Amino acid sequence: MSNLFNIKLSVQNKNYECSSNDSVLESGLRHGLPMHYKCSNGTCGVCKAKLVSGTIKKIKHHDFVLSQNELDDAEFLMCCNSVESNIEIDLDLIDNVKSIAIQNIDTKVKSIHFINKDMAMLTLRTPRSKTLQFMAGQDVELSFKGGTYRYPLASCPCYSMTLEFHIRNNKPDAFAQAIFNKSLKVKSKVALKGPKGIFVLNEASTLPMLFIAWDGGFASIRSLVEHAFSLQMPNSIHFYWAYPATESAPYLYHHVKSWQTMIDRYTYHSIACEFDRYQKNDCYKKVAKQIFNALDLSIVNQSEVYLCAPAEVLIYLSELLFENGLDDSQLIALPI
Ligand code: FES
Numbered sequence: 001m002s003n004l005f006n007i008k009l010s011v012q013n014k015n016y017e018c019s020s021n022d023s024v025l026e027s028g029l030r031h032g033l034p035m036h037y038k039c040s041n042g043t044c045g046v047c048k049a050k051l052v053s054g055t056i057k058k059i060k061h062h063d064f065v066l067s068q069n070e071l072d073d074a075e076f077l078m079c080c081n082s083v084e085s086n087i088e089i090d091l092d093l094i095d096n097v098k099s100i101a102i103q104n105i106d107t108k109v110k111s112i113h114f115i116n117k118d119m120a121m122l123t124l125r126t127p128r129s130k131t132l133q134f135m136a137g138q139d140v141e142l143s144f145k146g147g148t149y150r151y152p153l154a155s156c157p158c159y160s161m162t163l164e165f166h167i168r169n170n171k172p173d174a175f176a177q178a179i180f181n182k183s184l185k186v187k188s189k190v191a192l193k194g195p196k197g198i199f200v201l202n203e204a205s206t207l208p209m210l211f212i213a214w215d216g217g218f219a220s221i222r223s224l225v226e227h228a229f230s231l232q233m234p235n236s237i238h239f240y241w242a243y244p245a246t247e248s249a250p251y252l253y254h255h256v257k258s259w260q261t262m263i264d265r266y267t268y269h270s271i272a273c274e275f276d277r278y279q280k281n282d283c284y285k286k287v288a289k290q291i292f293n294a295l296d297l298s299i300v301n302q303s304e305v306y307l308c309a310p311a312e313v314l315i316y317l318s319e320l321l322f323e324n325g326l327d328d329s330q331l332i333a334l335p336i
Pocket residue numbers: 036037038039040041042043044045046047048064077078079080
């Protein structure tokens with residue numbers, strides 16, 4: 001039988017729950033906390049933390065040897081210990097993308113779900129002993145049989161071994177072609193390199209968070225929003241999802257609507273834009289204007305705005321936002 005205990009991070013003044021069956025590291029990651037770790041099996045020593053109060057219990061043997069000084073200082077390995085009471089610990093969290101090393105991981109395809117003829121949701125699984133350390137909103141390179149392409153992670157770091165990607169059927173993209181011509185299948189091996197990118201949450205901000213995605217730009221936004229949920233950030237969250245009006249709804253419409261039933265402080269708006277996916281060159285200015293017209297400026301101008309859209313839309317839309325009162329320090333943008 002397992003019991004639930006509270007873990008308090010003394011420096012950050014954050015709390016999370018840990019079952020007496022789980023390691024301190026596992027449950028921290030599941031709660032979205034960007035903890036330092038590497039091997040998850042007691043070999044590297046990267047997940048060291050200091051026990052300030054309470055009792056822990058060793059649940060896994062470890063080869064890494066803590067020095068006498070570290071033991072005297074009540075340091076322990078988070079991946080090899082669980083809790084026997086409420087505890088307080090002292091550790092540094094990853095607070096910027098530069099502190100995360102580029103990792104090379106051999107993953108396997110867990111599932112491929114075709115949402116429609118042009119969009120697939122790919123789920124990869126990492127080995128248990130080599131999960132990907134990343135911050136929500138970052139992206140990675142995926143390679144399969146010589147085809148390599150960079151994709152944003154659509155999942156929250158709290159899902160640990162399970163990584164989700166939204167892949168559009170782009171002709172010049174060999175990796176996407178392998179999905180749509182079905183040569184990439186469940187259990188295929190996919191090499192992953194990353195993470196890269198700086199489109200991450202400003203977790204210290206107390207402003208409302210307003211997310212704007214164009215079509216497949218939703219992948220990065222999903223990672224950020226679900227990460228904000230897992231961190232239980234108190235900020236209100238507003239999400240505007242723009243998509244071509246020729247399609248009946250954005251591709252995961254029901255999923256983003258369902259967030260409304262789980263979180264009170266979340267609002268969602270779809271923006272159907274006149275746009276031809278195959279004759280797109282002239283459309284970007286018009287799309288930017290249509291998105292701008294759908295926004296509530298009284299909310300936009302007091303928010304941290306996260307915008308993920310094609311570079312052309314991004315340029316026109318950010319000009320409109322700045323002309324109408326948004327400070328450039330409030331905008332975090334990612335071109336797709
Ligand atoms: S993550 Fe390597 S020892 Fe814990």
